Amino acid sequence: MPCTLTDLTQPVCLTIIYNLSSRILVDSFISCVEEGKKCKLKVKLDPINKNLTIRIPLTLEGEVTFTDNPFQSGCVTTGVRLT
Numbered sequence: 001m002p003c004t005l006t007d008l009t010q011p012v013c014l015t016i017i018y019n020l021s022s023r024i025l026v027d028s029f030i031s032c033v034e035e036g037k038k039c040k041l042k043v044k045l046d047p048i049n050k051n052l053t054i055r056i057p058l059t060l061e062g063e064v065t066f067t068d069n070p071f072q073s074g075c076v077t078t079g080v081r082l083t
Helices: none
Strands: 003-019 024-032 042-045 051-066 073-082
Antiparallel strands (some): 003 024, 003 051
């Protein structure tokens, strides 16, 4: 019989780096926030290379299901909240 864990949450920090001169997305990534720490909304412009870096605090919500086969599981993202 499958087992489902619901109401799981994980604070993360979304970072977007955009070059204003070339109008190209340079990079974007999500990093987990360590326990006891916080991600704060932050915007920074590098005047030399014209990279705009935006950090956005988010909370991912989801659930995990474990099947009868111990090597199979599935996860579903049920929500994303700005924190």
